[in-house]
Amino acid sequence: MKAVILASGQGSRMGYRTKALIKLAGRRIIDRTIILLKPYISEFVFVVRADNDELEKYLEKHWKGEIKYRIVKNPVPERGNGYTFLLASQAVGNEKFVLTMSDHVYSKEFIQKAVKLRGLIGDFKPKYVDVNEATKVKVEGNRVKDIGKNLKEFDCLDTGFFVLDGRAFEAARRVAERKEIVELSDVIRELKPEVSDVSGEFWMDVDTPEDLKKAKKLLISLSVKGKGDGFISRHLNRKISTRISYFLVDYVTPNQSTILAFLVGIASAFLVFFNLPLAGIIYQFSSVLDGIDGEIARASLRTSRFGEWMDSVLDRYVDFSFLLAVALKCAHLEYSPALPMFALMGCVMVSYTTEKFKASYGKSAYSCIKGISYLPGKRDERIFAEMILSILKIPLAILAFIAVIGNLRVLLTLLLVFRSRKELESSV
Amino acid sequence: MKAVILASGQGSRMGYRTKALIKLAGRRIIDRTIILLKPYISEFVFVVRADNDELEKYLEKHWKGEIKYRIVKNPVPERGNGYTFLLASQAVGNEKFVLTMSDHVYSKEFIQKAVKLRGLIGDFKPKYVDVNEATKVKVEGNRVKDIGKNLKEFDCLDTGFFVLDGRAFEAARRVAERKEIVELSDVIRELKPEVSDVSGEFWMDVDTPEDLKKAKKLLISLSVKGKGDGFISRHLNRKISTRISYFLVDYVTPNQSTILAFLVGIASAFLVFFNLPLAGIIYQFSSVLDGIDGEIARASLRTSRFGEWMDSVLDRYVDFSFLLAVALKCAHLEYSPALPMFALMGCVMVSYTTEKFKASYGKSAYSCIKGISYLPGKRDERIFAEMILSILKIPLAILAFIAVIGNLRVLLTLLLVFRSRKELESSV
Numbered sequence: 001m002k003a004v005i006l007a008s009g010q011g012s013r014m015g016y017r018t019k020a021l022i023k024l025a026g027r028r029i030i031d032r033t034i035i036l037l038k039p040y041i042s043e044f045v046f047v048v049r050a051d052n053d054e055l056e057k058y059l060e061k062h063w064k065g066e067i068k069y070r071i072v073k074n075p076v077p078e079r080g081n082g083y084t085f086l087l088a089s090q091a092v093g094n095e096k097f098v099l100t101m102s103d104h105v106y107s108k109e110f111i112q113k114a115v116k117l118r119g120l121i122g123d124f125k126p127k128y129v130d131v132n133e134a135t136k137v138k139v140e141g142n143r144v145k146d147i148g149k150n151l152k153e154f155d156c157l158d159t160g161f162f163v164l165d166g167r168a169f170e171a172a173r174r175v176a177e178r179k180e181i182v183e184l185s186d187v188i189r190e191l192k193p194e195v196s197d198v199s200g201e202f203w204m205d206v207d208t209p210e211d212l213k214k215a216k217k218l219l220i221s222l223s224v225k226g227k228g229d230g231f232i233s234r235h236l237n238r239k240i241s242t243r244i245s246y247f248l249v250d251y252v253t254p255n256q257s258t259i260l261a262f263l264v265g266i267a268s269a270f271l272v273f274f275n276l277p278l279a280g281i282i283y284q285f286s287s288v289l290d291g292i293d294g295e296i297a298r299a300s301l302r303t304s305r306f307g308e309w310m311d312s313v314l315d316r317y318v319d320f321s322f323l324l325a326v327a328l329k330c331a332h333l334e335y336s337p338a339l340p341m342f343a344l345m346g347c348v349m350v351s352y353t354t355e356k357f358k359a360s361y362g363k364s365a366y367s368c369i370k371g372i373s374y375l376p377g378k379r380d381e382r383i384f385a386e387m388i389l390s391i392l393k394i395p396l397a398i399l400a401f402i403a404v405i406g407n408l409r410v411l412l413t414l415l416l417v418f419r420s421r422k423e424l425e426s427s428v
Numbered sequence: 429m430k431a432v433i434l435a436s437g438q439g440s441r442m443g444y445r446t447k448a449l450i451k452l453a454g455r456r457i458i459d460r461t462i463i464l465l466k467p468y469i470s471e472f473v474f475v476v477r478a479d480n481d482e483l484e485k486y487l488e489k490h491w492k493g494e495i496k497y498r499i500v501k502n503p504v505p506e507r508g509n510g511y512t513f514l515l516a517s518q519a520v521g522n523e524k525f526v527l528t529m530s531d532h533v534y535s536k537e538f539i540q541k542a543v544k545l546r547g548l549i550g551d552f553k554p555k556y557v558d559v560n561e562a563t564k565v566k567v568e569g570n571r572v573k574d575i576g577k578n579l580k581e582f583d584c585l586d587t588g589f590f591v592l593d594g595r596a597f598e599a600a601r602r603v604a605e606r607k608e609i610v611e612l613s614d615v616i617r618e619l620k621p622e623v624s625d626v627s628g629e630f631w632m633d634v635d636t637p638e639d640l641k642k643a644k645k646l647l648i649s650l651s652v653k654g655k656g657d658g659f660i661s662r663h664l665n666r667k668i669s670t671r672i673s674y675f676l677v678d679y680v681t682p683n684q685s686t687i688l689a690f691l692v693g694i695a696s697a698f699l700v701f702f703n704l705p706l707a708g709i710i711y712q713f714s715s716v717l718d719g720i721d722g723e724i725a726r727a728s729l730r731t732s733r734f735g736e737w738m739d740s741v742l743d744r745y746v747d748f749s750f751l752l753a754v755a756l757k758c759a760h761l762e763y764s765p766a767l768p769m770f771a772l773m774g775c776v777m778v779s780y781t782t783e784k785f786k787a788s789y790g791k792s793a794y795s796c797i798k799g800i801s802y803l804p805g806k807r808d809e810r811i812f813a814e815m816i817l818s819i820l821k822i823p824l825a826i827l828a829f830i831a832v833i834g835n836l837r838v839l840l841t842l843l844l845v846f847r848s849r850k851e852l853e854s855s856v
Contacts, residue, residue, distance in 0.1 A: 304849070305788045305852065306788075306845065306846070306849035306852065308788045309784055309788040309845065310842070313781055313784065316773075316777060317773075320769070320773050323769070324766060324769050324770075327765045328765065331764065331765060336756065337756065337765050337768050338752060340765050340768075340769055341751070341768055341769065341772055342752075344769055344773060345744075345745075345748050345772060348776050348780065349776070352744060352779070352783070353741055355780070355783055355784045355787045356737055356741065356783045356787075358786075358787035359784075359786035359787045360733045360734075360736045360737040360740075361737070362790065410741070414741065417737065417738075418734070418738075421732070421734035425732055425734060
């Protein structure tokens with residue numbers, strides 16, 4: 001399947017910039033579209049303004065050899081984006097193809113659904129866009145009846161994403177014969193394609209600097225994957241981390257932010273020897289920072305298995321360092337080495353049991369066994385409690401608390417997995 | 429696809445027992461065949477002796493509702509197994525079907541390959557069977573030319589596994605019209621089916637008590653999956669554990685042997701307080717026992733994800749207990765709590781890094797990154813070293829050794845995964 005990307009707009013409300021090249025949450029808009037569509041597309045056809053070669057140069061520099069693509073130049077962009085679309089006809093032919101706009105942003109889930117649908121991809125329950133500014137669609141019997149920005153009665157919004165075939169070019173040609181300026185909505189009105197529904201998935205067209213900010217905020221907040229999050233993460237850490245991610249996403253890679261959180265965590269362990277309350281607070285701060293790598297990775301389409309793996313391994317060493325420092329700090333109290341060893345074991349094994357579960361079953365324990373989400377003692381919760389106990393200056397209680405809560409959680413996990421072992425075996 | 433299982437033999441060399449019901453490495457032969465074929469088969473057709481209803485009763489008790497099957501009774505088993513085969517024709521029809529013998533044993537890998545092939549499934553490089561006793565096949569232009577036990581020139585052995593269609597019944601009918609006793613080899617000689625190759629995979633027909641012992645031994649030794657095995661495991665532990673598995677496989681379930689190894693491990697930790705050298709030896713013995721659950725599980729077709737998960741979690745607690753006991757034993761030496769904590773961390777994290785790797789990448793680190801197999805410090809190697817140091821009665825050295833080797837291995841794993849991160853990302 002080919003994809004036609006219309007990129008002949010002026011970007012008038014964005015200071016006449018090439019909108020496709022605008023950076024949004026760590027990625028240029030055009031890169032997002034290419035990355036997400038790539039798995040489904042055999043060739044990309046970009047229709048650009050003949051008087052602006054920025055996009056062409058960019059693609060040559062960054063995507064040549066990575067994807068198959070073709071540039072079609074539009075010498076008369078003033079004839080409207082329906083005419084821009086018509087110019088792609090020779091490069092595409094009669095088969096099914098995807099049509100989308102170079103200034104539209106979509107989530108991965110949107111694209112995954114949309115490429116399997118047909119016709120105009122409509123949003124029947126818009127959650128993220130400003131309805132006033134959007135192009136509206138009136139549907140009749142599963143087909144477009146009317147389309148336009150100012151429709152009073154409408155059923156869904158036009159997401160700027162279409163799955164069409166050669167008949168769409170014929171419709172565009174008929175309109176171009178009667179009219180000088182051909183908008184895409186004129187073509188759609190002529191074609192009356194079927195309408196498919198992707199309600200609930202994120203999409204936006206970026207027309208103004210305000211749109212850009214809004215899209216960035218939404219991409220960051222949608223990047224929070226709450227599955228392994230505990231109470232503190234949901235109600236405190238994520239509220240802060242998403243705000244930090246908003247500022248960092250354009251400057252920092254996910255792996256860099258993993259290292260940052262690691263270094264802050266190690267620093268908090270050193271601080272234990274000098275100022276326990278402050279150490280606890282910095283440790284809690286490193287726990288907030290720990291959410292950022294995943295947020296940045298998902299928002300900027302830079303998730304990697306290596307990043308996920310390294311993040312987990314380093315988290316374990318941060319927790320180890322803090323417990324070690326606490327154990328050393330109260331070494332003069334001559335307590336048994338059993339205490340810090342039980343604490344360390346509990347702390348590491350909480351993560352071990354769920355990661356080994358995923359290794360054995362191929363699925364997350366949180367999604368397979370409901371009860372596990374309700375067990376207390378996830379990392380965010382433990383660290384928050386360690387901060388409180390640090391502020392209260394009772395280091396031995398930190399070791400005792402982690403020893404009990406960690407190993408108890410492991411024991412309960414064992415029981416929960418044991419209880420569900422038969423359903424689990426047959427479900428995988 | 430249907431499957432025809434011929435079960436009209438007398439078991440004369442097995443004391444006239446129903447051979448299909450003989451237990452072999454923890455599973456009756458017929459159960460092995462059913463379990464392994466089940467994923468590919470819509471209906472089983474068992475042709476049994478009319479004068480022996482043992483198999484029928486067994487199937488009714490254990491497999492009714494689990495698989496779709498039909499019993500065909502053979503009132504004249506003395507007419508030979510080619511005639512037995514012919515009796516299945518009505519139940520099967522003309523479509524493609526699997527034909528096999530109720531006294532033949534196959535590995536999972538054999539069945540996986542064979543069901544996708546056609547005709548007589550031949551073994552061109554027999555590794556496991558006694559060629560003198562086997563049925564030989566002469567091949568010409570990809571088809572059977574001749575078949576028999578006493579062929580002087582032959583190309584492969586008949587594995588007793590066939591993928592045929594209705595033409596096989598027609599051939600059997602033609603032979604039955606001319607001959608009173610119809611052997612399956614007569615039918616094959618008449619049919620001249622194509623010959624496919626499964627060389628290298630395990631199969632055996634079980635005619636005598638000696639065959640039974642040999643098959644059991646082979647099933648146990650084939651159940652050793654060496655991927656995560658270290659030097660000590662390969663050269664010492666497995667040599668002992670397979671011998672123990674040979675005796676236990678008919679009496680003990682995999683999960684029971686996991687618990688057994690766990691209890692012996694915990695016992696070794698208690699022993700540390702009374703007799704360190706003995707404790708070390710028992711710890712090493714628990715490490716040998718730790719291999720048995722997997723061997724029994726694979727040999728008796730009882731692998732489970734729960735078993736794999738639980739085994740790993742309990743192993744970690746055994747290692748923890750031993751290190752804890754050693755740490756407590758030398759508590760009077762007033763060393764820093766850092767030592768046992770580093771030891772515990774190293775010990776758990778070696779396993780954590782590889783399990784988390786599998787959770788993130790969906791594949792074993794050992795198969796993805798060659799270097800990891802060569803790193804020293806796997807569990808079998810660590811425990812062996814701990815035994816030596818226990819015998820030498822230097823407990824602090826145990827903690828120091830594990831602290832260094834464990835964390836060093838984690839660091840090297842980090843470097844190896846980091847180095848291969850790009851190939852890994854694109855390969856999954």
